[in-house]
Amino acid sequence: MKAENTAILDPVTGWLILALFSALWIFLGWLWGRRAKQLDEFMLAGRNVGLSLAVATAMATWVTSNTTMAAPQLALQLGIWGMVGYSLGAIGLFMFAPLAKRIRELMPHGYTSGDFIRLRFGKTTWRIFLMISLFYAFGWLISLGMAGGVLINALTGIPYTYGMSVILFICVLYTLLGGLRAVIGTDFVQTIIIVCGVIILAYLAIDKVGFEAIHAGVQKERPELLNLLMPAAIMFLFNNLLFGVGEIFHSNVWWSRAFAFRSGVGFKAYTIAGVMWLPIPIVAGFIALAAPALGLNVPAADMVGPLVAAKLLGFTGAVLIFIVVFSALASSLDSLLAATGDLITQDIYRQHLRPHADEKELRKAAMVIISLLGVVTWLLCLPRLTTLAELLYFTGAFVASTIWPIVAGLYWQRANRKGAALAMLLGTCVGLYTYFAIGFYVAALVGAAVSMLIVVISTLIWPQSFDWQTLRNEDPL
């Protein structure tokens, strides 16, 4: 079914923008990544990333298609609290700041989040963690690929398959060219584009429609969105917060950056990135509330942001939102490709298949794995099995169940492997049950709560003494 019959831009304009920005990302990827010959350079940018690039990459990676498209969607569905609740995703960045410092100190030679779980909790817990982490990574990759295809189709009329294929191909190409160094460099440019674009759109929404008209429109057409006691929205608040915390705490996207940032940079970088990211979902979500005042039909909730922007600004707005979301998508896709590539190279290829592989072989393997990731993601994106938000929030129970095993593993000497494994398994299962029984807005919350309970009780029942030196001594290569 073709829900949106009115593409704002013509396909030629769409292809032109795609070609222009694709060429830019590929050139920058080549430029910044041409010296990444060693494995450490390719996977962790030489472990020497300074503060400004560190802030930009943390922020740009966290501003995904989910922020620019799902934040307006949640404002449209859950109102004020949906908008505010989404911005609580910044808490994950704030809370990861001290963790990043601790990770860098504990594992100066670490490569992946999998390294930590394997050394801290043993192989069984590590394998459970890998399954969760890879499931989440694929969920996120597919949601990004799908978002690219949906956005390009809605704004330009270019068929979904073409748009999705182009965006995946471009991101795979420049990640291959330069590894994490290229990813971080392009993230810097993409951050500037995203921040400027969102500010311009919010200003225009207020200037062209006005607060009073927006408020009156929502009150008349969708009154519950202004209700601060909307039950689903109240449940959503901490669910989204914990989902964000789970995403950041477990994902190798954030761990690889903790390893890549220069010593002493991680804490400041994640804190500043959190402060800068916080207003983005509020601004992006606010744009959605202008829809009733504009008399705009929204065929699918996740398209409300681009539709309002295009309605407000016509051709210019559509071009602007296209560039902003294309940048947001690329900044997350490349990070995720690089980090998931690292995780598979280090934790599956090397640890499971080729334990004696040298640096050169691993460098080649990393490139092949990134290419394969692109191909698998492309194949899974082709059928458009589900919607963006459904796919994203389905992973909530999985990632939230890793919060406590990771935090306790980093700070509690007595946290044990059995408790960590049980916490991840039971947290995921109970969280998934509530996803189907109640709704997406409680799954992460319940998963985190169950996981917390198991970690606390298991630490009291089966205390284990862990030698922190085990983490420091390990040189994965």
Next chain:
Amino acid sequence: MDERPRTRNSLKTCQKNILFLSLLLPSYLWASVPVLNGPHETVNAGYFQLNWEGEGERFELQEQGGETQAGTRTLYTGPDTASAISGRADGSYRFRVRQINAQGQALSPWSQALTVDVVHHSLAKAFGFFLLGFLVFISTVAIVLAGTRHVSR
């Protein structure tokens, strides 16, 4: 032998009559009725999506019901074939759709009405989950802060 021309003549007369009568009838009797789809279960979060299938170029979507909207109102007229509905209070809402032309004139009868019941979760349940989430969050913050302080010592 004389039967055939007479039959042919009567057939022609009949066709003319049908054509004449058809001009008197509303044009939408020839257009197919759109099919409106939406949630079949009770909606607990206040939002849902409606979509419809039909042959026309433009459609009109109407809503009736709810606590504040007693009358019928047009929600949308245009080419889209779906609409994301949200911000509805508890209540029973009826929706229907029809094909229209560019001037807004009906080209088909209204679809069969679709009734959507909105019953929000109870506030007790909502605050129960809120409290649980708050406890998990505060505990996580506490363990990170305590751990960081302990390590820095």
